[in-house]
Amino acid sequence: MSKRVRKAVLPVAGMGTRVLPGAKTTPKNLLNVVDRPILSYVVEEARAAGIEHFVFIVGRGQGAIEDYFDANPEIEGALEAKGKAEILADVRRDLGKPGEMSFIRQMAPLGLGHAVWCAREVIGDEPFAVMLPDMLMAAAPPALAQAVDAYEKVGGNIVAVEPAPEGETHKYGIVALDRKGGDGQNGRLNRMTGMVEKPPLGTEPSNLFISGRYILQPEIFQILETQPRGAGGEIQLTDAMATLMTRQDFHALEYEGTTYDCGDKIGLLRANVAFALARPDLANEARAAIEALL
Ligand code: G1P
Numbered sequence: 001m002s003k004r005v006r007k008a009v010l011p012v013a014g015m016g017t018r019v020l021p022g023a024k025t026t027p028k029n030l031l032n033v034v035d036r037p038i039l040s041y042v043v044e045e046a047r048a049a050g051i052e053h054f055v056f057i058v059g060r061g062q063g064a065i066e067d068y069f070d071a072n073p074e075i076e077g078a079l080e081a082k083g084k085a086e087i088l089a090d091v092r093r094d095l096g097k098p099g100e101m102s103f104i105r106q107m108a109p110l111g112l113g114h115a116v117w118c119a120r121e122v123i124g125d126e127p128f129a130v131m132l133p134d135m136l137m138a139a140a141p142p143a144l145a146q147a148v149d150a151y152e153k154v155g156g157n158i159v160a161v162e163p164a165p166e167g168e169t170h171k172y173g174i175v176a177l178d179r180k181g182g183d184g185q186n187g188r189l190n191r192m193t194g195m196v197e198k199p200p201l202g203t204e205p206s207n208l209f210i211s212g213r214y215i216l217q218p219e220i221f222q223i224l225e226t227q228p229r230g231a232g233g234e235i236q237l238t239d240a241m242a243t244l245m246t247r248q249d250f251h252a253l254e255y256e257g258t259t260y261d262c263g264d265k266i267g268l269l270r271a272n273v274a275f276a277l278a279r280p281d282l283a284n285e286a287r288a289a290i291e292a293l294l
Helices: 038-048 062-071 073-082 085-093 112-117 142-156 219-227 238-243 263-275 283-293
Strands: 007-011 053-058 101-105 126-132 135-138 157-163 173-178 189-197 208-216 249-255 258-261
Touching: 007 038, 007 112, 038 062, 038 126, 038 135, 038 142, 053 073, 062 101, 062 157, 073 085, 085 126, 112 219, 112 238, 126 142, 135 208, 135 263, 142 249, 157 238, 189 238, 208 238, 219 238, 219 263, 238 263, 258 263
Parallel strands: 007 053, 007 126, 053 101, 157 249
Antiparallel strands: 126 208, 135 258, 157 208, 173 189, 173 208, 189 249
């Protein structure tokens, strides 16, 4: 039987170039979608998939991420004194349980592969999830739970994928599939035969891009240790996965749900609109406000 997935790596050190200047003093993954930071949704998604330990890979100036998941006696005390029970519950929902969160400094922005490698000592010798938090996924069951479910069926390594918008495959990691080697799960879980990071337009092996949820085996760390720089001069997770794929099984999961790229202005706006419209307490007011603007 496969080992259970208990830990998740959340690389959050990126500068958030596409959402500056907002991301100058607020780490991009703490920008709000409606009334909660992006990371709050992603941690909730991880918990729903059974994750018990969170490994945040942070950069300089991102202490606010640690503070967000820590208790704040001043705010909590004031809310308690004023009897604001509902807001207090919202504030407390995201608090980390003692010992369940680790924060690791990446120290230099050398790429996603390097960020994941920084987690090796905390992960140890067990399978783990990687979640790219700026890719916010609205899905039922939640996207990582779908990936864990796929992992429990086929083992090995799982990479969530979805069709890239027309003409945008060069911005992502792109996978090649063997649809005949699938498990028949509505055709959504298929054996992977290749992957490439940011292929030049016209050379992409398919239109399916790596969308930001992975289940990986710990052998990836030995490969990342000596992984040369790839696309964009960065140490790429995709390149290390392509090497691991010569030794272990990889399946691509076309998860059921919608992805919002919150590292992008319009993606963040779409997420705000979609999440507000999906909230029973806000939907009517949000719809009226949006319609009035159109
Ligand atoms: C990273 C990954 C890429 C993936 C993308 C999803 O790229 O390297 O494979 O498709 O995230 O957002 P980045 O966005 O850091 O350039």
